Amino acid sequence: MTEALAAARTPHEVFDVVLAPALEALDAVAGAVLLVNAVDGRLEIAATRGDEEGAQTVWQEGPLDAAVPAGDALARREALYFEHAGDLKRAYPDLEARTGGVAAVATAVLPMRLDGSPMGALILDFREPHLFTGEERRFLRTLAAQCAIALGRAQLSRDLEARVAARTAELEGERAALDAFVAYKEAVGGESDLLTLAQQALQVVRANLEHVSAAYYERDGELWKARVWSADIPPEIALQITAGIPVNAPNYAEATQSGQPVFVDGWDAEANSVQGAESYGAAAFLPLVVRGETRSLFSVGTRAARAWTERERALVRAVARGLTVTLERTEQARHLAEQNAALAGRTRALEGFADLTRDLTLHDEPYTLIQRAQEVVLSLLPDGYALYFEPQGDRWVKRAQTGEMGTEALQAVADAGLPYHEAGNLLTPYTTLAPYYQDQYAQDTDNIGDLVAHLGASATFPVMVNGQPRGVFAVVLFGKLRPWSGPERAVMETVMRSLELALERAESVNLLAQRTRELEQTNTELARSNAELEQFAYVASHDLQAPIRAVTSFAGLMAQRYGSLLDARGQRYLRQIVDGGEHMKRLVDDLLSFSRLHTQPRELVPVHTQTVFDAVVERLRGEVETLGATVSGGALPVIRADAPQLDQLFQNLISNGLKYRREGVAPRVQVWAEREDTGWRFAVRDNGIGIESHYLERIFVIFQRLHGRDEYEGTGIGLAVCKKIVERHGGRLWVESTPGQGSTFFFTLPGA
Template identity: 45%
Template sequence: MQALKFGETPLFTDQTRNLGKATNAAVTDALSCSMPDPSAGDAILSSAAFPHLAWTTGRHGHLLWSNHAWLTYTGAEATQGTVSFVDLLQPEDQHLMAVQLAQRVPFELELRLSDKGGQLHWFRVHGQPSTLDGGPAWVFTGVNIDDLQQERQRSAQLQSMMDASSSCIKILDLDSHLLSMNEGGMTTMEIDDFDVCRNLLWLDFWEGNTRTMVEDALERARRGEHVSFEASRTTFKGTPKWWHISISPLYDTEGRVHQLSAVSRDITSTKATQEAVAALDAFVAFSEISGASTDVLLLAQHAREVLQATLGDVTVAYYTLEGDLWKCRVWSDNLAPEIVDVLTAGIPVTAPSYAQATQTLQPVFVAGWNAETQGVSRTEQYNAAAFYPCVVDGRAQGLLAMGIQKSGDLTERERAVFRSVGRSLTLALERADVAQRIDDQRAELEARTRALEGFATLTRDLTLQPERDALFRRSMELVLSLIPEGYALYYQPHGEKWCATAQVGHVRSAPLQAAIEGGFPVGQTPSLDIPCQTKEALFQDEYDCTRDVEASLVQHVRTVASLPVVVGGHVHGIFSVALFEPRPWSAADRAVLTTTVHSLGLALESAQSVVHLAEERRKLEAANEELEAFAYSVSHDLRTPVRHIVGFATLLRKHLGTGLDDKANRYLTVIDEGAGRMNTLIDAMLDLSRTSRLPLRVTPVDLEILIDRVKLDLRPDLVGREVCWKVSPLPLVMGDPDMLLQVMENLLSNALKYSRNQNVATIEVWAEEREWDWAVFIRDNGAGFDPRYGDKLFGVFQRLHRQDEFEGVGVGLANVRRIIHRHGGEVSAVGLPGQGATFGFTLPKP
């Protein structure tokens, strides 16, 4: 790749190099003629004659002699062999110099030398091997090139700027051969490798009138002029673009034009903006006329007027599609009557330009119009035409056309204006379509709102009196209040007939009313059978009188809708509405009917659920009352036989006295223990029953006070044990204080019981505040439990440990759950075998 490069100034570089060589030669001659008296050479190379540095060294660079310029610059005198000029160089330059000194051949290097103030300056150093006193020596000269370095830096910066520029900067020879190009320009021109265009004639990239314009600009630049112009040309990869091109002469050192520069700046976006401005002017004019209108034909007339006012002598037509023909609905006054007849009769959709516009949905411009080829007779006088499809919702709803009779093709301005008006007309049509949709949606929304508001009142009444017949009647009254006059019926299948179970409105025919009351056969009444089978609404904008019954009965019925009422996934009945006036069912009408019928189905389903739920609740409450009464009665009834067992066992023990052997004593002990356990179970059952039967007395409860009371009651269980209590601040909650005391007693006594095998039992109590409730937790470091069976912990008589490990009857946690549930909370338990357990419960915030 050959990129455009900006290097050092050739003249300046050559002068510097030649000056250094001349100075070096002069020094050599002066020294040779003055030897062995170096001072003579010093006199010859005075500062006035030699402003540049000159010095001689031994084989390894130790100074032997230096001129006045050297002494002034470095401040170092040439003391025989004691000072090495290499020390004045930068470390990286010292290595380069050492290599050159070792080779003993003439050389030239660009180095940095420190002055007497320690500042670095660039020098071009020339070294010439020589002899002195029969030994090897070196003669050096140094020319300051700081200006040259600065020039190089400026050139590098300029090069960087050129490469970064997106403009395409080219260097041409006088014949316009491409010599170089900047990197940014290659990107803009989409050139991957400059070799593909190296040495090609830049003029050959242009064609037609543009080539002539470029050729003229090149010739003027050769004469020393700066020329600018605009032209369009594709990039190397075929991307069409517009360019602003400046061609300037480049001069050699003698002031002669020896090359040309051509700078191409991409102005495609600017051109697009200019075209958009032209289009905007037309759009503004069109908008001022058509902004408030939504009538399609009126909008087309306005578009015609804008085109004629903007472009002058053009012919405009607007078509709409009817079947397979594009029929002209709006046309210019200058259109000949015979052509109007052809266009209004319709142009087949297969006509080439019409078909291309509607298939591609893009503007079509036709140069060299041919009436026969285009399939539009009587239009031979036209030379060019344009077609713009007005696309709404992905299809062409209209077609704007324009023709010119003047010779030649449509100009860029005419195309731009036509596109702009076409877009404006399309936007206006879209706006009209959106406005119509909004009106339809608003009407539908209002209808749904009215239906929902009416049904809200209806369902509110349903909660007071869940009577189905009333629900049907109110639904029908609601529908008939929102749509035109008619009647409504609710049909349900009974055996082989569709029977009307509810009716609102008069059918205006005694025979029809009699037929309705007699029922219609299932399977032979399509208006009822179809929605029942499909579970979808059936809307009949034009009711077929022969469809369901004898035609004479329903001659006055014009429109019918039948909608299935679905309850629990099954069709409960058919909601039918008949109107006496002919009219299509609008979106609003359909919204009213579907919303009402859907709500009716939900209300019927809800009514069934309410009745079923009330019955189930009544049964459950009765069963609970019987169960609790049974448990209370059984508990009391069991006490008497248990007392008898205990009493007679005691009498038997006294009767036998000293004659009681060990086996008999063990039997009596088992009886006593079993009776004691039975009494414990009875007490637990009574407590559980009492918990369910006692009313809640809800008051503020300080949980910290409850904890202190329970700890006091549990003091006998702490004898001989080391227990660490960790009780965090607890909240004030709402609940029954006696019942919550039972909860704390059960949970804390369990924590003590199951941690008694620990050397130090640790029991923690804390609370967590949540958005809607308080959560209270009790954690111990005791035996824990298998989490697989955690769901059994709160069941009645459910235990996860053997009786010989930990005593108990399995009622305490069941009691906890019942109390917390009565307070509206939940219980939880988390634990692992041997790692303790955490029990928790929640209480709602007031």
């Protein structure tokens, strides 16, 4: 896409390159491009894709203001994402009424700016809700930025062609008015040096008007200084006009400010600060105006009379007009050359970005990408080198370099690193987050002294990754004073932005790879854990249960056959064997149930929790009646669950409420459920002994008991089983308790 944009020459070619791939890449249903009209500042529809012809959408032409999404995004300088149905209408309540269109379910509005000015907006619509990932947002920002650059280049080329055509037509129209200047134009020929042309203009005036003196002035601060003058001007007057005439001299100032020729009959030389020129009875001052600014003055004077004739005025005007036309052409050629250079620079920057983008498919190492950016920049500039530094503690550490620094001593300083607070060329862009240009590298900038005497211009840039400065990218050229041109700045800043996008992408790739490795490791550990649990389940169900049954069975037989032969101590020992065996059997059964939560998961299906609750209460009826307890529940919902595990969850929590009762207080257990987001929050409350606050987390750990078996029977596994059941359903289990008053167990489960 980047290569195609670099080749696009018209806005429609740019739209074809951008919209179709954008719709396909994000599965968008439609797209549009709105551009800002440079004349009246209104938004205009430039292109649409996906919508049926004549479809009425909310993306219409209108004023550029914050009341519409495109204007709002341009004003805020950030992309706007509306991911769910109704988001766009909530943000702009009157949008549909104003436009007569219907907003899409999800929309992305991407502002396009170029050189700080609003250009327009790229808009994508979606038929379904769309959650924009970080990668999609980076892709869209990159797409909008490249689209803006390509559109700017296409529009600039078109504007330049229109200007050249208009100017050519204007000059053709003036041909008749310049007939008197034919001889001068022939004399000028192909000369492009303005002072040479001014000298030839003086010769034309003197050849046609022998009694007229002439001079050509250029402004130098607050003075008009003569650069070329006719030979008949007396030396003492020539000395004054070359030294400079104040810009506020009356006749000079009038011509400068009005931009129109000023012909003075009966000229006052002394009032205009030209002493000794009283012999000139008439004078004229003709401004050379380019783009509304007086760039030079062409002045004539005559000693033969005190008034100008119409012929003299016409000839002088023609000569001055010829100089102005030449100056305009020279200025326009220079301006066109600069704009062409800027266009070429942007094209080279796009090509450099394409190179970086291709490299990203081969490299995800940040310093490799930075070095490639250095190579791209240096390939577009005169002889020099590029460095990249990052702050580390109290020093700047060099991480990448391209090109030789010119001396071994300067190289050694760079390799050793620079003090953080003394390296101004690095600290300035890093703290201001803006480029720092020097047309002549100042020796005291980084406190390196004479080691940098051979260096010329320098430019340093903050390298931003995900909105934070990572380091500083430095470009240094050899030689003396060399101003940075606009095209060069545009090239470097475009490549820097491209580098930042590439680094963000590389960081995302590395982070994704790391998370993938962590996930693979976690899956491996889970697989091993599941295998161990399956093995444990097998051992518990086969290897442990058989000997336990043997112990309890033989102990029971001994009690039946030989119990009468044993004394009281022996009978107590025998009962302890039977009780211990029974407890061991319950412990193994509970462990087996705990392991089956992992090894035998079942699909979650709609379950009536009221039915499950009623079955558990019926099963516990005997214990409830014996204790004089009450178990009550409100209307319970239908949820997605594993019914046997839900039964076990209610069984364990209600049984605990009955078991851990206060002496002399009839147990009371209440169960209810409340709607919460997309699921339900259940509560099981008892009026039992309660739990101290520092034990609230410990009770859910397997084998953790707060009481001895002689106080409360149990294996210490029940609440751990409850926690695993709830978590397996995607919920959370916790407890709130007041010692001596009771506890409330809360858990969340998904709705049906």
